[in-house]
Amino acid sequence: xxxxxxxxxxxxxxxxxxxIYVIVYVILAAVANYFTWKEGPVTELTLGIxxxxxxxxxxxxxxxxxxxxxxxxxxxxxxxxxxxxxxxxLVVGSYLYIRGVDIQIGKWQYSLIEAFGRxxxxxxxxxxxxxxxxxxxxxxxxxxxxxxxxxAVLFTAIHTQTLLPEYSTSIFQxxxxxxxxxxxxxxxxxxxxxxxxxxxLKGGTYSVxxxxxxxxxxxxxxxxxxxxxxxx
Numbered sequence: 001x002x003x004x005x006x007x008x009x010x011x012x013x014x015x016x017x018x019x020i021y022v023i024v025y026v027i028l029a030a031v032a033n034y035f036t037w038k039e040g041p042v043t044e045l046t047l048g049i050x051x052x053x054x055x056x057x058x059x060x061x062x063x064x065x066x067x068x069x070x071x072x073x074x075x076x077x078x079x080x081x082x083x084x085x086x087x088x089x090l091v092v093g094s095y096l097y098i099r100g101v102d103i104q105i106g107k108w109q110y111s112l113i114e115a116f117g118r119x120x121x122x123x124x125x126x127x128x129x130x131x132x133x134x135x136x137x138x139x140x141x142x143x144x145x146x147x148x149x150x151x152a153v154l155f156t157a158i159h160t161q162t163l164l165p166e167y168s169t170s171i172f173q174x175x176x177x178x179x180x181x182x183x184x185x186x187x188x189x190x191x192x193x194x195x196x197x198x199x200x201l202k203g204g205t206y207s208v209x210x211x212x213x214x215x216x217x218x219x220x221x222x223x224x225x226x227x228x229x230x231x232x
Contacts, residue, residue: 014067018132021059022154025124029158037161041203042117043110049117056120059128071222074127075191078219085184085193114203115210122194125155125178126185144186151185152178191215 032052042049063069130151137143155178162171184193192215199211222228 014063015132015136018059018063018128019136022129022132025055026154026157030160033158034160034163037164037167039166041110042113043107045113045116053117053120056117056124060123063128063132069131070227071218071225072189072227074123074131075185075189076127076215076218076222077190078192079188079190081188082190082192085188086196108206111203111206112210115199115207115214118198118202118207119195119211119214121155122181122191122198125151126182126191126194129154130182130185148179148182148186151182155182 029052060074064071064074130147133150134143134147137146140146152175156171156175159171159174161167162169162174181194181197184197185191192212195211195215196208199207203210219228
């Protein structure tokens, strides 16, 4: 699906602001992750974490309001492909649970914190960054491939904790996982599969439910704006 670039000078400027925002955020997040990473799930929502994760959501609201992006453009949509992939994720999660693998975090508060962060990452990288690149490269052949690649590379770039010797996952593995999740975003036009898988891997089954709840709020906003035929 192709979207037309805005012609006004105001909108062109806000696209430049978007690119600068992404670059600055990725650099700051990469530095922070390398020097502040701790093993295990985030169990306390400190002011620093709240601001850092809150900034993941900010450009979504700015571009929906100021650049007149449709919410559905940013991967907030529901369709048959989304339901099928989410169903598959649930089957995999249920299998792991039956096999006795601990994919739940002890307290629901921890799961909620993880859902806030992981959903934010999906909204930023698979939602905002993906859509921004898709628009900027819309005149190029297979622009979605650029969107997938750039989104996956930038997502990998912030995970500098993978360079630490005590971290169990390599940066190459993070890149491969990111490629798969971003490709699912391309196939479904939705970030929900990414939210499901990301929350499941990092926060467990409770976290998935909270991630879905955040997603549903955005879908409802989209409906209220008339993108699903609802009232504007």
